Amino acid sequence: MTLKDLHLKAKQEHWAVPHFNFSSYSQLLGIIKGASQSRAPVLAGTSEGEREFIGIKQSVDIIKSLRESNNIPIFLNADHCHSVESAKIAFDAGYDSIHIDLSKKPFKENLEGTKEVVDYVKSKNPEVEVEGELGYLATDSSKVYNEIIEIPQDSYTKVDEAVLYVQQTGIDRFAPAIGNMHGISVRPKKIRFDLIEELSKALPPNLTFTLHGGSGTDALDLKKIVEMGFNNIHISTELRVAYTNALRETLAKDVSETTPYKYLASARDAVAKLVIEKLKIYNTVNVI
Secondary structure, three states, X not given: OOHHHHHHHHHHHOOOEEEEEOOOHHHHHHHHHHXXXXXXXEEEEEOHXXXXXXXXXXXXXXXXXXXXXXXXXXXXXXXXXXOHHHHHHHHHHOOOEEEEOOOOOOHHHHHHHHXXXXXXXXXXXXXXXXXXXXXXXXOOOOOEEOOOXXXXXXXXXXXXXXXXXHHHHOOOEEEEOOOOOOOEEOOOOOOOHHHHHHHHHHOOOOOEEEEOOOOOOOHHHHHHHHHOOEEEEEEOHHHHHHHHHHHHXXXXXXXXXXXXXXXXXXXXXXXXXXXXHHHHHOOOOOXX
């Protein structure tokens, strides 16, 4: 099953392919553990910073190895490539999916850059998905925000631009700005369900809709977002928080412990637990 097949299946059956970012091998093992126990597929992602830390070729090789030793679909996404060059490098390294994020650029530049990536990828391997992003998120960093974040009105995706963008770029996945944002906010995120409905009516029925910044989004809102057709949901910050909190707690209990595989196990398991919780919300349990 290709990633495109998987997203189409999710769309038709009203569940979402989960996208979980990882910054370390132990964190990734937690993601795979949770998905495997839930009989769910996984789209694992690395941002530009994560790719630089882990190694871009190493990320590809790790996923290949885990795919061979687990009987669930596992794919690797180059998350938030902020330049055409970055996207091409990830594709050439062997990533299964490319997210070109030029959402902070002017519309014309975003469209042209996204189309360049799509053309480059599809000319070499049509099975690799390309995701484009239109409208921009109010936050750039995946962290916990204690201050109230105001979402600028001009950041929301415009329906007429979305139609043109999807038609002219040929993307497989579309990531709009609908009130979502990266990180966890002290104030609940206010999702524009009216905008989701408008975009769904205006865009092709089999187009994959991606939600970025799923962390901290109300569970009932996430369920509704999936029901309305979003079949790819991203979570990163909540995984980082769960991983880090478990690690701190374990080290605090025994400050003399120096064996990484002992204290990292609790962090891995905390990630697995959260993954299982999210998969239940996405209706993505026992789907394979």
